[in-house]
Structures are given as C-alpha cells and as structure tokens.
Amino acid sequence: MASLVPPPSSSSTSSLSRFSSSSSRSHPSSTSFPVYRKPVTSSAPPLIASPTFAIAARTSETLLDVASLKEKVSLETDPLQLWKRYLDWLYQHKDLGLSVDVSRIGFSEEFVEEMEVKFKYAFAAMEKLEGGAIANPDESRMVGHYWLRKPELAPNVFLRKQIEEALARVSRFADDVVSGKIKPPPCPAERFTQVLSVGIGGSALGPQFVAEALAPDNPLLKIRFIDNTDPAGIDHQIAQLGPEMSSTLVVVISKSGGTPETRNGLLEVQRAFREKGLDFAKQGVAITQENSLLDNTARIEGWLARFPMFDWVGGRTSEMSAVGLLPAALQGINIKEMLAGAAIMDEATRNPSVRQNPAALLALCWYWASDGRGSKDMVVLPYKDSLLLFSRYLQQLVMESLGKEYDLDGNLVNQGLAVYGNKGSTDQHAYIQQLREGVHNFFTTFIEVLRDRPLGHDWELEPGVTCGDYLFGMLQGTRSALYANKRESITVTIEEVTPRSVGAMIALYERAVGLYASLININPYHQPGVEAGKKAAAEVLALQKRVLAVLNKASCQDPVEALTLDEMAERCHATNQVEMIYKIVAHMASNDRIIITEGLCGSPKSIKVYSGECNVENLYINLS
Numbered sequence: 001m002a003s004l005v006p007p008p009s010s011s012s013t014s015s016l017s018r019f020s021s022s023s024s025r026s027h028p029s030s031t032s033f034p035v036y037r038k039p040v041t042s043s044a045p046p047l048i049a050s051p052t053f054a055i056a057a058r059t060s061e062t063l064l065d066v067a068s069l070k071e072k073v074s075l076e077t078d079p080l081q082l083w084k085r086y087l088d089w090l091y092q093h094k095d096l097g098l099s100v101d102v103s104r105i106g107f108s109e110e111f112v113e114e115m116e117v118k119f120k121y122a123f124a125a126m127e128k129l130e131g132g133a134i135a136n137p138d139e140s141r142m143v144g145h146y147w148l149r150k151p152e153l154a155p156n157v158f159l160r161k162q163i164e165e166a167l168a169r170v171s172r173f174a175d176d177v178v179s180g181k182i183k184p185p186p187c188p189a190e191r192f193t194q195v196l197s198v199g200i201g202g203s204a205l206g207p208q209f210v211a212e213a214l215a216p217d218n219p220l221l222k223i224r225f226i227d228n229t230d231p232a233g234i235d236h237q238i239a240q241l242g243p244e245m246s247s248t249l250v251v252v253i254s255k256s257g258g259t260p261e262t263r264n265g266l267l268e269v270q271r272a273f274r275e276k277g278l279d280f281a282k283q284g285v286a287i288t289q290e291n292s293l294l295d296n297t298a299r300i301e302g303w304l305a306r307f308p309m310f311d312w313v314g315g316r317t318s319e320m321s322a323v324g325l326l327p328a329a330l331q332g333i334n335i336k337e338m339l340a341g342a343a344i345m346d347e348a349t350r351n352p353s354v355r356q357n358p359a360a361l362l363a364l365c366w367y368w369a370s371d372g373r374g375s376k377d378m379v380v381l382p383y384k385d386s387l388l389l390f391s392r393y394l395q396q397l398v399m400e401s402l403g404k405e406y407d408l409d410g411n412l413v414n415q416g417l418a419v420y421g422n423k424g425s426t427d428q429h430a431y432i433q434q435l436r437e438g439v440h441n442f443f444t445t446f447i448e449v450l451r452d453r454p455l456g457h458d459w460e461l462e463p464g465v466t467c468g469d470y471l472f473g474m475l476q477g478t479r480s481a482l483y484a485n486k487r488e489s490i491t492v493t494i495e496e497v498t499p500r501s502v503g504a505m506i507a508l509y510e511r512a513v514g515l516y517a518s519l520i521n522i523n524p525y526h527q528p529g530v531e532a533g534k535k536a537a538a539e540v541l542a543l544q545k546r547v548l549a550v551l552n553k554a555s556c557q558d559p560v561e562a563l564t565l566d567e568m569a570e571r572c573h574a575t576n577q578v579e580m581i582y583k584i585v586a587h588m589a590s591n592d593r594i595i596i597t598e599g600l601c602g603s604p605k606s607i608k609v610y611s612g613e614c615n616v617e618n619l620y621i622n623l624s
C-alpha cells in the first residue's frame with residue numbers, strides 16, 4: 001500500500017499484541033481492553049492546500065421556522081391537483097431508471113423559496129468538499145468518498161493513483177480467488193468456498209446490505225458475517241462453517257484497526273482455526289488503514305492479503321472502497337456496475353437546481369417533514385425482500401452522521417433524524433397500524449422496485465394478477481391510506497435491483513445526508529458521541545479486573561473469605577460503583593467464573609461472593 005501515514009510509533013507497536021493472536025495462551029485477550037481513539041488530526045497533512053470550509057454553510061446557522069410555514073398550508077387532497085403536483089415535482093433519471101416522487105410531502109412554494117439560500121451554501125460546501133477541502137474540521141480530514149467512483153476527481157494525482165491501484169488490486173485478488181488461482185492452502189485441489197467477514201458498523205453494514213441485495217442465489221463464495229462481540233453469535237457463525245472452515249477466506253475489516261468488537265471476533269476466529277490445526281494467516285485478509293494495529297498484525301503474521309482503507313473515507317461511506325467492493329466481488333457481484341451507478345448518481349446530485357437534484361429533493365423533504373430538527377422519524381419501507389437491510393444501512397448513514405449535539409458554531413442543537421423500517425408488505429402486518437392511526441411522529445420513504453422477477457418467469461396466480469401485483473397493490477394502498485390520514489411520504493422508484501441501481505441508491509443517500517447536514521449546519525463526518533460509550537465500556541472492564549483481583553485475594557485466605565458487594569466496593573476503592581459491581585458479579589456468576597454463596601435469589605444486598613480459586617501470582621495486583 002502506498003503510504004499516507006507515518007510509520008507506527010513505538011506505542012502503537014507495543015499494543016500490537018492486543019490485536020494479534022499469535023500468542024499461544026488460551027486467553028489472548030487478557031491484556032488491557034484496547035480503547036481506540038480516532039486520531040484528532042489526519043495522520044498526514046493533506047497533499048494540497050485544503051482550507052477548512054465548514055464555515056461555508058454560514059447562513060444556515062438559524063433554522064427556518066417550518067412550523068409557522070406549515071400552518072399556512074394543508075396537504076393537497078384534490079386528486080387532479082395531486083396529479084399535477086406529482087408531475088411538477090417528479091424527478092426522473094432515465095439512464096438509471098430511477099425516480100423520486102416528493103408529491104406526498106406537503107412543502108409549500110414559500111418554503112422552497114426560503115430554502116434556496118441554504119441550498120446555495122450547501123452546494124458550495126459540497127463543491128469544496130469534492131475539491132479536497134477539510135470537510136471534517138473536528139478530525140482535520142478530507143472527505144473523499146465521491147472520488148472512489150471517479151478517481152479523476154481526486155484533488156491530486158497521488159490520491160487518484162491510490163484509488164485506482166486499490167481498485168485494480170481488489171478486482172485482481174477477487175478474480176483470482178473466484179477462479180481458483182488463489183487456493184485455500186489446506187486443500188490445494190479446491191477453491192475457497194466461503195467468506196467470513198469480521199467487522200462492525202460501517203465496516204459491516206454496507207457489505208451486509210449489498211450481499212442481501214445482490215448476491216446470486218448460489219454464489220461461488222457464500223458470505224457470513226461476524227459483526228458483534230456476542231460469543232454465542234460468533235460460535236454460531238463459526239459452527240456454520242463446519243468442514244468448510246479450511247476453505248474459508250476470513251476478511252477482517254476495520255478502518256481504525258482497533259475496534260474491540262472486531263478485534264474480539266478476529267481472536268475468536270483465530271482460536272477456532274488453531275483448534276482445527278489451520279494456519280489462519282494463509283486464509284486471512286485485512287482491510288484497514290495503513291499502519292493500524294490490524295494492518296501491523298496482518299503484515300507481521302504474513303496474512304494472505306491486505307487492502308487499504310483511506311483516511312479520507314469514513315466508515316459509513318466506505319461501501320465503494322475495498323470495504324464493500326472486495327466482499328461484493330468475491331460473491332460474484334459486478335462491482336464496476338456498482339461504481340458506475342454511484343458515479344452517475346454523483347453527477348446527477350451535483351446539479352445546483354433543487355428540483356433537478358434527487359438528493360437535494362430528499363434533503364428538502366427531510367427538512368420540511370421534521371422541521372429541520374428531527375421532530376419526525378423517517379420510516380424506510382422497501383417493498384422488496386432483497387432490500388431488507390437498506391433501512392439498517394441507512395440507519396447508520398443518517399443517524400451517525402446527523403445525530404449531533406453541537407452545530408458547526410458550537411451551539412447546542414441536539415440534531416438528528418431517526419431511521420427505522422424493514423420491508424413491505426411484511427411490515428403492514430406488524431406496525432403499520434400505528435403509522436396509519438397512531439402517534440404521528442414520522443414520515444415514510446417507500447422504495448418501489450418495478451421489476452417483480454426476471455422477465456419470462458412470471459405467472460398469474462389468479463386471472464390478470466400476479467404475486468408481484470399484490471406487492472405493488474400493497475405499496476400503493478399503504479401510500480394512499482397513510483396520505484389520507486395526513487401522513488406524508490416520499491417514494492423512490494427503481495426499475496430493478498441491480499449492482500447499478502444499488503450503487504446509485506447508496507450515492508443518492510450519501511449526498512442527501514451531506515446536503516442536509518449543511519442545511520442544519522452540522523458536521524456529518526465525525527461521531528464524537530460513540531466514543532463516550534466505548535470509554536465507559538473500557539472502565540467497566542477495568543473495574544471487573546479489580547473485582548477479580550479482590551476476590552482472588554479473599555479466596556487465598558484460609559478459610560476462604562466470601563465478600564459482600566459493599567466489601568468488594570470498598571476493597572476496589574469504588575464505593576460509588578456498587579451497582580456496577582453487582583452487575584459484574586451477576587454476569588460472571590452466570591458464566592461460572594465466580595461463585596455466589598449466599599443470597600443467590602435474594603436481594604443483591606445479601607449476596608456473598610468468592611472466586612473459587614486462588615491464583616497466587618495475581619495476589620499482589622495494586623488496587624489503589
């Protein structure tokens with residue numbers, strides 16, 4: 001990989017063992033919990049002068065008073081006027097076979113006019129972002145996911161070459177694996193048959209969505225995902241590999257290269273490989289930033305391959321980087337078509353006229369429907385099984401991007417837009433009752449797919465009506481029924497679920513999120529809030545280690561001393577943490593790692609605990 005980052009510092013090398021499992025100890029994770037903090041500054045200065053431009057959206061500092069604009073209008077009900085509104089506002093992209101219908105969102109002309117200035121600044125900010133400005137000021141980073149599908153747009157030749165080279169390497173490697181040129185070492189007569197992807201958040205959701213949407217029925221390589229630190233979930237995925245573990249390619253994805261859940265997933269998989277006598281390195285692939293813990297681990301252990309994740313691509317916008325492209329290509333999905341669809345959509349969403357820009361139309365509707373402050377949730381309803389995971393994918397893209405405490409000027413704003421949904425018509429038999437009649441705290445986005453099944457395969461299950469006609473009817477019926485009860489909706493229509501249309505939809509929403517963020521004056525490219533939970537988790541595990549040390553000491557007494565929660569808290573110097581100590585004890589006792597002698601089913605206050613074994617080596621851990 002070409003280097004954008006300096007060589008690892010001694011501290012990052014020393015913590016390498018936290019990611020590595022090369023140690024043969026049975027508890028490789030017994031070292032300290034690796035809380036990774038994303039660098040506050042870019043690891044290398046940008047290669048062109050990149051002025052910070054977040055300021056560009058200045059005039060959007062104040063939110064528009066949408067509520068008072070809403071008071072002046074009511075939703076159109078006259079069918080002919082609605083048809084006119086539909087035609088007036090319909091956006092269609094002929095090449096992509098995609099349209100966006102915003103007629104069932106009730107914004108007024110006055111609102112559109114008022115938003116014009118905000119959009120002007122949003123487009124200007126977007127242009128600067130694409131030109132290589134520091135669009136993520138808090139992390140001093142450029143934001144370059146748009147360059148991935150059109151490398152010639154990258155702000156300099158070096159970045160352009162990096163993108164092109166990475167894409168070429170991904171394609172070549174995937175071709176070689178699929179064709180059997182690169183074979184699983186334990187069974188050289190065979191091919192790789194499975195991909196096990198280990199990653200979380202932006203390093204999982206895109207690949208999961210694309211696999212569900214586009215993988216052929218019988219892919220040459222079937223993909224599975226480990227995207228959590230749930231041991232039972234991991235066991236389940238590993239068990240399902242069965243004898244095919246020896247022909248499984250394990251792709252570990254982490255931009256930072258230090259996310260605990262991913263690290264744990266890797267350690268668990270490596271252990272399973274060891275138990276089967278397999279050499280993990282020969283089947284392991286890393287996708288990460290150069291010189292991250294994961295990258296260094298993969299390099300030192302000699303994994304089969306490593307692919308780069310760029311500093312200037314955020315996790316939730318990384319589907320068109322190696323993160324999404326490698327898993328897709330390994331399943332036989334046409335990644336060039338995905339990139340082409342995204343590039344065409346990128347072009348369309350650069351149009352500075354709101355009416356002719358599908359992403360701007362979405363952002364306009366979001367602002368109107370949720371008063372520019374997330375007052376209503378966005379329910380995403382794709383009427384197509386293969387798009388089931390689209391709402392989950394959008395949940396991260398939208399909520400991690402827009403859910404921010406402060407705006408770009410440091411004002412407390414608590415912004416966001418909540419996203420949920422599964423698929424239609426299934427959800428009509430679950431929660432649409434509430435959408436139609438219950439609390440009015442949402443607007444809907446229907447995703448409509450015109451082609452029901454491959455041409456030539458359809459049949460009429462009753463005269464004149466196919467199975468797909470029912471799905472179509474359910475969507476149209478629900479859209480009308482919701483609107484009749486003043487519940488607004490957007491409809492995005494595509495002809496077919498193809499690599500091209502999926503690429504286009506991803507690009508559409510990436511741009512909509514970027515534009516909307518400018519309208520509400522927040523930075524959508526960082527995620528400071530997530531760090532708080534990670535830090536708190538690390539503190540819990542640190543407390544657990546102290547609890548264990550205290551219990552060990554008490555268990556080395558003769559006779560063994562069983563401790564109450566208060567005694568433990570005192571000895572841990574954590575008297576304000578009794579509740580957390582109780583939870584730690586309950587969790588460990590449920591897993592047979594400590595023993596509760598008294599009060600098992602009684603009040604937490606009455607329980608007494610001991611560790612069950614005395615480890616003399618651990619007796620002198622300093623607890624102060």
Ligand SMILES: O=P(O)(O)OC[C@H]1O[C@](O)(CO)[C@@H](O)[C@@H]1O
Pocket residue numbers: 200201202203253254255256257258259262315316400527530531
């Ligand atoms: O790719 P990484 O660095 O493992 O991060 C995974 C996910 O964790 C987050 O940083 C949030 O914790 C996401 O933004 C990201 O997609």
